[in-house]
Amino acid sequence: MPIDWEPIWLTLRLASVTTLLLLIIGVPLAGWLALSNFRLKPLVESLISLPLVLPPSVVGFYLLLAFSPTSAFGGWLLRTLDLQLVFSFSGLVVASLLYSLPFMVHPIQAGLENLPVSWREASYTLGKSPTQTLWRVLLPNCKPALLTGIILTFAHTIGEFGLVLMIGGNLPGQTRVASIAIYNEVELLHFETAHAYAALLLGLSLAILLLVYSFNKRVTTV
Amino acid sequence: MIDLTVTFPRLFTEGPGNLQLAVSLTSGSLTAVVGPSGSGKTTILRVLAGLETPSQGRIVVDDQVWLDHEQRINLPPQQRSIGYVFQDTALFPNLTVRENIAYATTRGQRTQVDELLESAGLASFASIRPAQLSGGQRQRVALARALVRRPKLLLLDEPFSALDDDATDQLRQLLRSLHRTWGTTTILVSHHKADVQALADRVIQLSQGRILTDQSQLNQATLTTPSQVIRQIWFDQAQQQWVIDTDTIQLRSVNADWSLLQAGMTVDLTWYG
Numbered sequence: 423m424p425i426d427w428e429p430i431w432l433t434l435r436l437a438s439v440t441t442l443l444l445l446i447i448g449v450p451l452a453g454w455l456a457l458s459n460f461r462l463k464p465l466v467e468s469l470i471s472l473p474l475v476l477p478p479s480v481v482g483f484y485l486l487l488a489f490s491p492t493s494a495f496g497g498w499l500l501r502t503l504d505l506q507l508v509f510s511f512s513g514l515v516v517a518s519l520l521y522s523l524p525f526m527v528h529p530i531q532a533g534l535e536n537l538p539v540s541w542r543e544a545s546y547t548l549g550k551s552p553t554q555t556l557w558r559v560l561l562p563n564c565k566p567a568l569l570t571g572i573i574l575t576f577a578h579t580i581g582e583f584g585l586v587l588m589i590g591g592n593l594p595g596q597t598r599v600a601s602i603a604i605y606n607e608v609e610l611l612h613f614e615t616a617h618a619y620a621a622l623l624l625g626l627s628l629a630i631l632l633l634v635y636s637f638n639k640r641v642t643t644v
Numbered sequence: 645m646i647d648l649t650v651t652f653p654r655l656f657t658e659g660p661g662n663l664q665l666a667v668s669l670t671s672g673s674l675t676a677v678v679g680p681s682g683s684g685k686t687t688i689l690r691v692l693a694g695l696e697t698p699s700q701g702r703i704v705v706d707d708q709v710w711l712d713h714e715q716r717i718n719l720p721p722q723q724r725s726i727g728y729v730f731q732d733t734a735l736f737p738n739l740t741v742r743e744n745i746a747y748a749t750t751r752g753q754r755t756q757v758d759e760l761l762e763s764a765g766l767a768s769f770a771s772i773r774p775a776q777l778s779g780g781q782r783q784r785v786a787l788a789r790a791l792v793r794r795p796k797l798l799l800l801d802e803p804f805s806a807l808d809d810d811a812t813d814q815l816r817q818l819l820r821s822l823h824r825t826w827g828t829t830t831i832l833v834s835h836h837k838a839d840v841q842a843l844a845d846r847v848i849q850l851s852q853g854r855i856l857t858d859q860s861q862l863n864q865a866t867l868t869t870p871s872q873v874i875r876q877i878w879f880d881q882a883q884q885q886w887v888i889d890t891d892t893i894q895l896r897s898v899n900a901d902w903s904l905l906q907a908g909m910t911v912d913l914t915w916y917g
Contacts (some may be wrong), residue, residue, distance in 0.1 A: 543695050544734035546721040548748035549793065558747070562738040 425618045428595055429603035433623075436511070436599060437579040440518040441526075444575050447519070448526035449568075453556040455527070456534035457542065471528070473521045482588025485517050489589065509591045514599075517589045518579050525574040533567020534560050566638040573634045577627055645671055645876070645889065646797060646829060650691055650701030650711075656852045657682035663698075663853035666882040669846075670875075670889045671706070674823055674830040676844035678837075684853040685833040686731075689799040692831070693728050694721040705796055727790030727798045727828070731805060733782045735774040735789070742770040745789045753792065760788040763825070764818055780811025784818060791826060798830040804839055816842055845893060858883070860893060874909050877902070 455467065473481055489507035490496045499505045507513030537560055545555040561568065583601040590597030592606065600619050607616035645668065652663040663684040669675055677685045690696040692703060694710070697718060703711040710719045735744050745766075746757045761767045764784045774782055783803050790798060803819075804812045820843060823830055834840055840847055849857040872890035880887050886902035888895040888911065895911075905911070 538732065538734065540730045540732055540734035541736060543693075543721070544728065544730055544736075545747075546695070547693055547724075547726055547728040548789070549722050550748065551722060559736050559738070563736070 425615055426603070429598050429600045429619070430622060432511075432595070432598065433580055433600040436514055436518060437576045439515050440522055440579045441572055441576045443515070443519055444522060444526040445572060448523065448571060448575075449530060449561070450556075452527045452530035452534060452571075453552075453560070456531045456560075457552045457556065471524050474524050478521070478582070478584030479588060481521055482517070482585040485513075485520070485585075486588050489513055489516075508589065509593060509597060511590075511596055514586055514590045514597055517585050518582060521582065521585050522575045522578050525578045526571045529567045529570040529574060530564065533564040533570075536567075537563055569637055570634060573630055577630050580623065580626065645669070645704075645706060647702070647704045648688075648692065650688075650698040650703070652684075652687060652691060652696070652698040652701070652853075654684065654687060654853070656684065658852055661853055663687055665853075665855065666880070667848065667855070667858075668878075668880070668887065668889070668894070669829055669831070670892070670894045671829050672827045672892060673846060673894065674832065674844050675846045675848060676832045676834055676840040677848050677850060678834060678840055679850035679856070681835075683850040685850055686801055687853075688850075689728070689801050689831060689833060692724075692797065693726050693799055694719060694724050725793075725796040727793065727795040729783070729786045729790050729798075729800045729803050731802045733774070733786040735782055735785055737774055740771050740773055741766055741777070741785050744774065744785055745792055747789065748793050756792055756794075760792055763822065764788045765814075778811065779806050780808075780815055783807065783811075783815050787815070787819065787822065791822060791828065794826070795828060798828045800830065800832045800834075802833055802835065804834060804836055812836075812839075819843060855883075858896065860895060872911050872913060874905060874907050874911060876907055877905050879903075 451470075455463065486508060487493055488495050489499075491500050491506060491508070496507065499507060505512060507516055534556075541559055541563070542552075542555055545559050546552075550558070581601060582599070583605070586597065586599055587602060587605075590599075592598050592602055598606070600623055604616050604619045604623075607613070607619065647668050649666045650663065653660070654663055657680065665688065677688060679685055687696060691698050691701070691711075698711070698713070700713045701711055702709070702713065705725070709715070709717050710724050711717060736747065739747065742757065742761065745760060746754065749757060761770055764787065766781070766784055766788065769777060769781060769785075774785065777785065787800075787803070800819075804815060807815060816839060823843075832839065832844060846858070846860050848855055872893060874888050874890060876889040878887050878889075879885070880896070883896070885896045885898055886900075888902070888905065890911075
């Protein structure tokens, strides 16, 4: 049976959009957490890390309730922005942003915290603000951590299943990503097609990880 | 003129205690702070730079209040006119020597970068990165970077500690020459007696966060200017001493006759040694 490429492209599109948006959100967030010390910091860190310990179905369930047009938030989105997040690609993106947030923030925050404190302090004594210090000194010296964050987010989004199923369902061309396509094919006993999808995801994930480790080795040995 | 009065609870080698200091530094002076490891030398620099906040204290630099616990004033490091040379140099590895020095400058200060590259003997290394430099060269870059904004206060934290004898000599000469040219009030924390003798015109010895001794010492700069105009005379309650500040030196005495002296008078200094 020929393979339908649409779930693969949809998966790659979802992973790319999520990674790009999380890069924009995650870098300043990681910088803020790494450079500041405030009373509610443990709470913020815990909230960001929650998706790591919660089953995807729990996150998916609460997001489904929140995004539903019958809820206050979902209804407001529909009335004001004409946006329905349940069973739509946009909903998948928003859910993936929340679910993959720790995979972007944690490596970058750890990378920034591992840099010598004296670099940051030297920059401050030279009149630069924490934001200027982050962009001009800290992030350029933190490339492996940045790349790790990007790749882990991309790879994790590719592998999402439970959350995607809860929020997006199984709509061909809209929300049926590769992991759900595999599940479908197995349900229909189309093992050859399931094999093809699974092998593609396996190869893609392996290639991504190889890229990360090769790049990190090159950066750390230069 | 720099006035520093701070109380800072911290852990010393001998156990927990308070760093308690009351010091006045004359503009343009080079003061060395010496003492055993863990006596609070680096903490003084960090408090002056705004990198640590004391539990109580007041720092006034040329009539500008940097810290006043009672008035709840505590300027961040960015707003204090300081140059800080860290023990590990803290050069930014992603920037070249020129970019490191120019990091904090505005467009109008670009000529100062060239001037410092030249006077620190770094012109031929301008386009390479710190990883390719020797320890002595890195310290010279750090010193040039700290001076480029013409700070009111230069803070040097053990700049010679990781250098061999030749590099130490070169850096010492550079520091002396830049201090003479730029006249920046400088505090040098050092373990090396030779650095202190060669450079400082005042030596403060610390022990467990307290001043053990505070002595002005002869150096080439003061020997060449034996006549000094008194800019300020005051009584240091903490030390129970009269203090005379001139443009280049601070003199201290318990002699009660000093109360007869006034600002504007000239004192003739005779050095014995």
